[in-house]
Amino acid sequence: MDKVVLKEQAKIDDYKGIISDGLFNELIVLSEKLKKAKVCHINATSYGGGVAEILRKEIPLAKSLGLNFDWKAVSAEPDFFDVTKKIHNGLQGADIKITADEWELYGACNHNLSKVLNVHDYDIILIHDPQPAEIINCIGKNGAKWIWRCHIDTSEPNQEIANYFLKFLNHYDASIFTMREYILRGMHGDIFIIPPAIDALGDKNKPMSRAEAEDIVKKFGINTERPLITQVSRFDPWKDPVGVVDAYKIAKRKNPNLQLAMVGSMADDDPEGMQIFKDLKRYAGDDKDIFLLSNHDGLNDLEVNAFQKYSDIVLQKSTKEGFGLTVSEALWKETPVIGGNVGGIPTQIEDGKTGFLVNNVEECAEKITYLVNHHGIAHEMGKRGKETVRQKFLLPRLLRDELKVIERLLDA
Incomplete structure (x- = not known):
């Protein structure tokens, strides 16, 4: 697992005049309250796809508010990603069979990832999608609060694959889905609905004639x-x-x-x-x-x-x-x-x-x-x-919503 080092210098002040004053002020208040909390985002890759794109912009924005956010991406052999792509497709409803050997590979890779994650460094561990989701099963909570963030359409999953994940997803303190329809049957605990968002300030979305x-x-x-x-x-x-x-x-x-x-x-x-x-x-x-x-x-x-x-x-x-x-x-x-x-x-x-x-x-x-x-x-x-x-659907709203979840878990 590699820590992602970012060069981006997003600043919340640059969103003045783009977002409402109410949202801006809400972020200031929340970040002041949570500035001592240590948060680690973990996902499959530092490049390509929507999750990496969000984190590449969200982490610098959080840091501009004085928040202590880290981002770590999975490092694994290609056969791990072959399996997790099948899992991804299955959770979205594809009629796919994961073999016993593939589940063993998936679990072993998560176990290896857990060995290099020092949970004691963080108050919040925020896991994105299925690739690193079983880390919690390998290492335990160890005093941190754990959140699973699902970015995919799990409204009609392959139930056999979903059942495998439910064995440990319910160990998480909270889960976040994009839509209520995506909540997996059998999930319990605190569940939040938070849609993703885009960064209006980076090269992809900044004003262009x-x-x-x-x-x-x-x-x-x-x-x-x-x-x-x-x-x-x-x-x-x-x-x-x-x-x-x-x-x-x-x-x-x-x-x-x-x-x-x-x-x-x-x-x-x-x-x-x-x-x-x-x-x-x-x-x-x-x-x-x-x-x-x-x-x-x-x-x-x-x-x-x-x-x-x-x-x-x-x-x-x-x-x-x-x-x-x-x-x-x-x-x-x-x-x-x-x-x-x-x-x-x-x-x-x-x-x-x-x-x-x-x-x-x-x-x-x-x-x-x-x-x-x-x-x-x-x-x-x-x-x-x-x-x-x-x-x-702008990034400050997403960050605000996630900070509210973190605040709730740390206050519990």
């Missing part, structure tokens, strides 16, 4: 005289990349100038990503208007910002989605979003007001065509979407 965005997307071959739709996500079956290509192809029949960009990162804990990327490239065929791009092509946060800003529409056509940070990212840039009507996406999109919720490829294609042909409506949707994100 349309001209600057245009210059960046041009470098990747985008024709800025023609409409562009974009999906930003991991290359993952749950993000339905094939369905995105199919919807684009249907919509292109009515809008022959349409272009599609599919932008994603290859996360350290996702062994499937590269294979899905290769399969998707074959599926897209020789269509010169489909651009499959990743961090390996030089796409980092600033470039993602540009694609979300410049696109006429952003898609998040997931079939399962714990939350989908990319929805709020796009709405923050006043770009309308067409999202799958699943998981945490409807929490962010008000159907017909800030974007559209769709249930299949045909509906997605229909809404793409509508928004490409109705620029005024698309613009108004984007403006309303930004205000929704400002009120509900």
Whole structure:
């Protein structure tokens, strides 16, 4: 397990004028009360995916408030992440069998992780998702308060896999889910509902002019005289990349100038990503208007910002989605979003007001065509979407909510 050292210098004062005075003052009061508490976040990877992205911004923001927050990421062999990817998919409902040998590997790796975690250094241990969740079973609480934070859609889990986790998840002092529907059957104790959030100040979401965005997307071959739709996500079956290509192809029949960009990162804990990327490239065929791009092509946060800003529409056509940070990212840039009507996406999109919720490829294609042909409506949707994100889905609100949980546990 490696401590993640961050160069980011996020400051809460920079959020003045972006968040409400009430939220700002609440954070000041809570941080003053909790400044002596030592908190350790533990997750699967320091790069790639929504959890790492949140922590990369949240930890510096907490430190700017004088809070004592550490972040540690799992270090393990690739076969561990092969197993945890299967577990992840199973908890989201995939019909997957975890063998006895795979469970043994999972438990052994968690046991090894527990050996290098000095629990006595912390008052709060906050474990993210299933990868390091069994550490508590290996080491015990040792005087700390333990929180399990589930970021995935566990509304209809593979029950056999869920039952394995319930054996030790109920040892935690509290658990946090994104939506009430995700609470695993059989969970008890303190359960909190806290949706994730985005950082408005970093390279991915900071203000960018349309001209600057245009210059960046041009470098990747985008024709800025023609409409562009974009999906930003991991290359993952749950993000339905094939369905995105199919919807684009249907919509292109009515809008022959349409272009599609599919932008994603290859996360350290996702062994499937590269294979899905290769399969998707074959599926897209020789269509010169489909651009499959990743961090390996030089796409980092600033470039993602540009694609979300410049696109006429952003898609998040997931079939399962714990939350989908990319929805709020796009709405923050006043770009309308067409999202799958699943998981945490409807929490962010008000159907017909800030974007559209769709249930299949045909509906997605229909809404793409509508928004490409109705620029005024698309613009108004984007403006309303930004205000929704400002009120509900910015990082200081997430930090406030988590500090309230920590305060409650330490006061208990």
